Amino acid sequence: MLELRNLRKRFGSLTAVDGLSLALRPGEVFGLLGPNGAGKSTTISMMVGLLEPDEGSVVLHHDNREHSPQHAHVRAMLGLAPQSLAIYDELSAIENLRFFANLYGIRGRDAITRAQNALALTGLSDRAHDRAKVFSGGMKRRLNLACALLHRPRLVLMDEPTAGVDPQSRNALFDIVRTLQADGVTVVYCTHYMEEAEKLCDRVAVVDRGRLLAIGTVHELINAHGGPSELVLEHDSAPGTLARSPVTDPIPELAAAIAKGGLRSATIQRPTLENVFLNLTGRSLRD
Amino acid sequence: MILALAIKDLRLLSRDVTALFFTFAFPVIFAVFFGMMFSGGGRGSGKLALAIVDEDRSARSQALVQRLTDSGEFDLSPADSADAAEHLVLTRKAAAFIRIPAGFGKAGESFLLNPGNAPALEVGVDPSRQAESGMIQGILTKHAFADFGEAMMNPAKMRQQLATTIPLARVAAAAGAGPKSLPDFLTQLDRFMGEMERETAATTATPSDPASATTTAPAAGFNPVNITTRDVKPPRTGPTNAFAVSFPQGIIWGVMGASMGFAGSLLSERKAGTLARLLVAPANRRHVIMGKALGCLIACLLVILLMLSMAVAFFAVRPGDPLKLAAAILATSVAFVGLMMIVSCIARSDQGASGLGWGIMMVLAMLGGATVPLFAMPAWMQQVSDISPIKWAILAIEAGLWRPLSWTEVAPALVILTTIGVAGFAIGLRFFRTAP
Numbered sequence: 094m095l096e097l098r099n100l101r102k103r104f105g106s107l108t109a110v111d112g113l114s115l116a117l118r119p120g121e122v123f124g125l126l127g128p129n130g131a132g133k134s135t136t137i138s139m140m141v142g143l144l145e146p147d148e149g150s151v152v153l154h155h156d157n158r159e160h161s162p163q164h165a166h167v168r169a170m171l172g173l174a175p176q177s178l179a180i181y182d183e184l185s186a187i188e189n190l191r192f193f194a195n196l197y198g199i200r201g202r203d204a205i206t207r208a209q210n211a212l213a214l215t216g217l218s219d220r221a222h223d224r225a226k227v228f229s230g231g232m233k234r235r236l237n238l239a240c241a242l243l244h245r246p247r248l249v250l251m252d253e254p255t256a257g258v259d260p261q262s263r264n265a266l267f268d269i270v271r272t273l274q275a276d277g278v279t280v281v282y283c284t285h286y287m288e289e290a291e292k293l294c295d296r297v298a299v300v301d302r303g304r305l306l307a308i309g310t311v312h313e314l315i316n317a318h319g320g321p322s323e324l325v326l327e328h329d330s331a332p333g334t335l336a337r338s339p340v341t342d343p344i345p346e347l348a349a350a351i352a353k354g355g356l357r358s359a360t361i362q363r364p365t366l367e368n369v370f371l372n373l374t375g376r377s378l379r380d
Numbered sequence: 381m382i383l384a385l386a387i388k389d390l391r392l393l394s395r396d397v398t399a400l401f402f403t404f405a406f407p408v409i410f411a412v413f414f415g416m417m418f419s420g421g422g423r424g425s426g427k428l429a430l431a432i433v434d435e436d437r438s439a440r441s442q443a444l445v446q447r448l449t450d451s452g453e454f455d456l457s458p459a460d461s462a463d464a465a466e467h468l469v470l471t472r473k474a475a476a477f478i479r480i481p482a483g484f485g486k487a488g489e490s491f492l493l494n495p496g497n498a499p500a501l502e503v504g505v506d507p508s509r510q511a512e513s514g515m516i517q518g519i520l521t522k523h524a525f526a527d528f529g530e531a532m533m534n535p536a537k538m539r540q541q542l543a544t545t546i547p548l549a550r551v552a553a554a555a556g557a558g559p560k561s562l563p564d565f566l567t568q569l570d571r572f573m574g575e576m577e578r579e580t581a582a583t584t585a586t587p588s589d590p591a592s593a594t595t596t597a598p599a600a601g602f603n604p605v606n607i608t609t610r611d612v613k614p615p616r617t618g619p620t621n622a623f624a625v626s627f628p629q630g631i632i633w634g635v636m637g638a639s640m641g642f643a644g645s646l647l648s649e650r651k652a653g654t655l656a657r658l659l660v661a662p663a664n665r666r667h668v669i670m671g672k673a674l675g676c677l678i679a680c681l682l683v684i685l686l687m688l689s690m691a692v693a694f695f696a697v698r699p700g701d702p703l704k705l706a707a708a709i710l711a712t713s714v715a716f717v718g719l720m721m722i723v724s725c726i727a728r729s730d731q732g733a734s735g736l737g738w739g740i741m742m743v744l745a746m747l748g749g750a751t752v753p754l755f756a757m758p759a760w761m762q763q764v765s766d767i768s769p770i771k772w773a774i775l776a777i778e779a780g781l782w783r784p785l786s787w788t789e790v791a792p793a794l795v796i797l798t799t800i801g802v803a804g805f806a807i808g809l810r811f812f813r814t815a816p
Contacts, residue, residue, distance in 0.1 A: 141660045165662040173660045177653030181388070183395040195384035196661040224395075240657065 094119045094154060094279045095140065095248055101148035102135050102303075109135040111303035112149070117248070122270060122280045124294035126287070126366075128374050132303035133283050134176070137250050140281070141173050153248075169197060172246030174238045176253040176283075182226035186217050186236050189225060190243055197244040211239040214272065216265055231262025238269060249273060250281045255289060267293060287366040297366065299373050306373045311366055318372050319364030326350055327358040381663055385671020386678060393641060393679060402637035403683055408690060411630025415623035415695060427455040428512060431465040431477035434458075438485025440499070440527075445480070447523050454519070466504055469612045475512050476505035477612070478520065488527075489544045498605055499524070504612040509696070517607050524605035542570040619782045623695035625753050627687060628777040632750040632770050634683035635712060639720035640737040642676040646720075646812075648730035665813050673717050673805055680713035684777075697781060704790055705780025711797035712773040718804020719769065725811040744768040772796045 094117045102110040110132045117123050127133050138144040139151050142162030153160045153167050160167040173179075180189050190208035194200070199207060212218045215235035220228065225236060234254060241249055251270075255263045270293055273280055284290055290297050291311050298308040307314055321339040324346050328336070340346045343361045350356055393399055432448065434441050449456055457474060459465035465477035479502040487499040501520055505513040549563045619625050649655040649668075658668050688705075691697035699705045723740065727733035745751060747761075748770025754762060765771040772793040779785040779793070 138656075143656055143659055165664055168660055169662050171660060173657060175653045175656055177656075179653040179657035181392060181654065183392050184388070188391070192384060192388045193657070193661065196381055196658065196663055198381075198662070244661075 096152045096154070097136070097140070097149070098152060099149035100136065100139060100146050100151065102132075102139060102144060102146050109303050110139070110146070113300065113303065113305050114149075115298055115305060115308055117279055117281065118296075119247075119279055120274065120277045121295040122274050122282055122293050124290035124297035125281055125283045125300065126285075126290055126297055126370060127300040131301045131374075133300060134252065135303075136300070137173075137252055137281070137283060140250060141171050142168055155247075169244060170247045172241035172244065172249040174241040174249065174251045174254055176256060178233050178237050180225050180233065180236050180240060183224060185222045185224050186212060186228075186239075187221040189236060189240060193240045194243055199244060207243045207245075211243040214242065214269060215239040229259075229262075231258040231265075234258050234262060235265065235269075238266065242273075246278070248279045248281070250283070252283045253285065254282070255284065255286065263289075287370055291366045299370060301374045307369070314369045315364050315366065318369040319366075320368055320372055322364060323362040324350070325360040325362055326356060329355045329357050332357060381667050382671045382674055385658075385663070385668060386675035389642065389645060389672060389675035390678060392645065393638070393675075396641070399637065399641040403634055403641065403679065404637075404686065406637065407630040407632075407634035407683070407687060410633050411623065411626045411687065411691070412695075413626075414629065415621075415626035417622075427453065428476075428515070429457065429474045430454045430516070431457045431459045431468040431474040432480070433460070433462055433465040433477065434480045435462065435482045436480050436484040440485035440488045441480045444484075444523060444527065447527065448478075448519075451519075451523070454516075466612055469504055469506065472618075475509060476503055476516055478503055478516070489541060490548060498603055500606045500608065502608050502610060504610045507611040507613060511696075513609055517609070520607055521603065521605060524603075528604040539570055539574060542566055546570065619778075620698055621696055623691055624697045624778075624782050627691040627695065627697055628774045628781065629750045629753070631684050631687045631712075631777060632745065632748070632773055634687055635680045635716045635773075636738075636741045636745065636750075638679040638683050639676055639716040640723065640734060640741065642672055642679065643720045643723040643727065643737050644730040644733040646672050646724040647727060647733050651730060666809065669721075669809050669812050673721065673808075676717045676720050677713050680716050681709065684709045684713065699780055700782050700784075701780050703780075704785075704787070705777065707794055708773070708776035708780045708790075711776060711794045711801070714801030715769050715773060715797035715804075716801075718801035718808075721804040721808025725808055744770050747771070749774050769797060769800050 096116040097113050100110050100113040101108070113132070113136060125133050125136070135144065139146050140162065142151070142164075145163065151162055153162055153170065155167065155170060162168055162171065181192070184192065187205075187208050190211055191204050194204035194207055209218070209221070212221050215238060217232060217235055217239065220232065225233060228236065234256075238251065238254060241251075254266055258266070267289075270280055270282065282290065282294055294311065296308065296310055297314060299306045299314070307318055309317065321341050322343050323337050324340045324343050326336045326338075327334065338346070340361075347359055347361065350359060393403070432445060434445055445456075445458075448454060457468060459468060459477065462477075462479050465474075465479060468474040469477050481500055481502060484499045484501070487497055490497065503513065503516055503520070505516065546563060546566045549566055553560045553563050646669075649658070655668065659665065663671075688697075688699070688709075692699070719741075720737075723733055723737040727736050745768075747765045748754075748768030749757065749765060750770050754765065754771065754774065757765065775783070775785075776790055776793040776797065779790040
């Protein structure tokens with residue numbers, strides 16, 4: 094679907110992307126994880142042709158041919174829902190959608206139908222004629238996504254789509270991602286929220302300082318980089334105090350603890366994607 | 381695609397109340413306020429200045445002049461001859477002239493006998509002042525009716541009229557040119573009027589009230605005066621009125637407002653992230669820039685056309701040379717598109733564009749005659765103002781309205797404005813194609 098080949102981008106002395114290579118598979122939801130300044134936004138900008146790489150290339154596979162996203166006609170295959178809300182506050186939801194439809198050469202009845210479909214998909218049909226400026230944060234996010242979808246792209250790039258939205262809107266956005274996946278659309282999902290990536294993504298790439306640190310399914314990454322499970326025990330002698338111990342094989346350890354007696358509760362905590370992320374990128378703050 | 385971008389920007393402009401105010405309302409307020417101020421609002425009598433020439437010098441013609449003077453409806457300037465009266469109009473010292481030709485009094489005396497040959501008056505008026513022409517004719521007709529009515533109500537005057545009419549009626553009847561009973565009727569009427577005159581003299585010393593006579597309503601199909609009009613077109617050596625100066629200035633404020641709004645919008649697109657989305661769509665940077673430029677051009681054209689329409693409809697501003705005016709409108713709009721592009725290249729943010737843009741524009745406006753009219757500036761200032769494109773814009777628009785400039789004289793202004801527009805557009809295009 095889309096391939097990054099040894100991608101490199103520098104801004105002065107800062108290397109934002111440093112030899113990044115990965116390939117998206119058609120129809121998958123691909124998570125792009127990384128701390129602030131990891132190079133995610135620069136990578137996305139190069140994926141959609143907004144930035145030209147200094148080295149390497151971005152290749153879109155279409156009709157058995159390789160294309161560069163720099164070419165306008167290929168970009169019609171792409172839909173971008175940027176982190177900043179790329180909508181016009183003074184236009185209504187339907188006006189925003191019709192304007193972007195026009196840019197893709199969709200006009201008249203077709204533009205109206207597609208705009209209505211995009212509004213229905215994002216749950217905004219009732220507010221079609223309200224100006225975007227009166228929308229809540231979650232509604233604006235959904236409209237932002239609707240604008241990226243109305244031309245029916247084959248690859249949708251979503252940059253922090255749930256930033257600052259309430260749980261209802263977040264769930265609605267998850268449903269949209271699942272609907273897109275069911276329709277065979279490839280989705281690149283850029284997020285800081287690990288549980289979202291665990292819930293939605295078929296595969297995940299962890300990047301930091303412009304480099305690819307790990308790539309695979311969530312399960313593969315946890316197994317490879319999540320570290321050991323933790324056995325958490327609470328004894329009758331010290332209620333409320335939890336004793337944690339990393340264990341490679343928790344079942345025999347738990348059996349031994351039960352045999353000793355005086356056990357109030359016991360929990361086995363499997364590693365999560367967050368453990369993977371912190372193990373790979375470290376715990377130092379990024380500003 | 382470019383059109384879609386332009387329409388979107390115009391729609392956004394139409395929903396921005398502040399931008400709308402500074403683009404459309406403020407320039408109108410500016411033009412009307414300064415137009416009224418330069419008109420000397422309140423100065424003088426406020427009456428229409430008219431020249432009047434009495435070639436007849438009869439009692440009737442002198443009575444009409446007196447009646448017009450007494451009415452206070454016009455600011456009358458007596459002239460010795462028709463040429464002198466016309467000269468006053470040509471030099472704009474009078475809005476029109478009234479000529480009372482020889483024979484006015486005679487025609488009035490025989491009016492009862494021959495109503496088709498009413499006393500004649502000539503009004504000479506600037507063809508661009510049709511409204512005033514209509515008003516003058518209306519007032520003259522009113523006074524003619526009043527005069528006629530007074531004669532009918534005043535037995536002495538009526539008898540005076542009949543004294544000249546009855547012999548003429550007899551001659552006409554003998555020749556078979558009029559009703560045979562008319563001389564008898566007029567004689568009976570004369571006798572009746574004589575009795576009335578004696579009766580009136582016996583009962584009251586007060587003559588008939590002229591004021592009540594002036595209220596006599598004109599009768600349909602009957603006109604006691606025959607007014608002809610003649611076009612007197614003064615040479616265009618100056619503005620027709622103060623609004624012909626203040627409206628070009630207001631237009632400049634309008635296009636400044638429109639273009640600075642667009643300069644800010646180009647930068648706010650980048651800040652808001654909508655520029656990224658536009659560029660991911662199959663639009664390229666050139667499309668985006670051209671869409672902005674087209675939107676700005678349309679907005680500038682709309683502002684100018686709206687203001688000119690208002691000036692023509694409500695403030696008696698007349699396009700002296702429509703072709704030059706059209707060229708000036710287009711060149712001015714193109715120049716301000718270029719200025720918009722340059723400001724959006726220099727500024728780093730939409731607020732920056734607004735502050736910097738208005739800062740630059742204010743200086744150019746002051747130098748260029750958008751605040752103090754060019755002709756009111758000292759000579760050295762008029763030379764300095766050459767550096768401001770606003771001077772050339774005002775000059776070009778004024779050439780289309782009233783300034784007597786030939787195409788050769790107005791061409792430099794049009795070339796300068798177009799060059800600024802094209803150069804600014806090229807700089808903007810190059811900047812945005814390479815900007816990160």
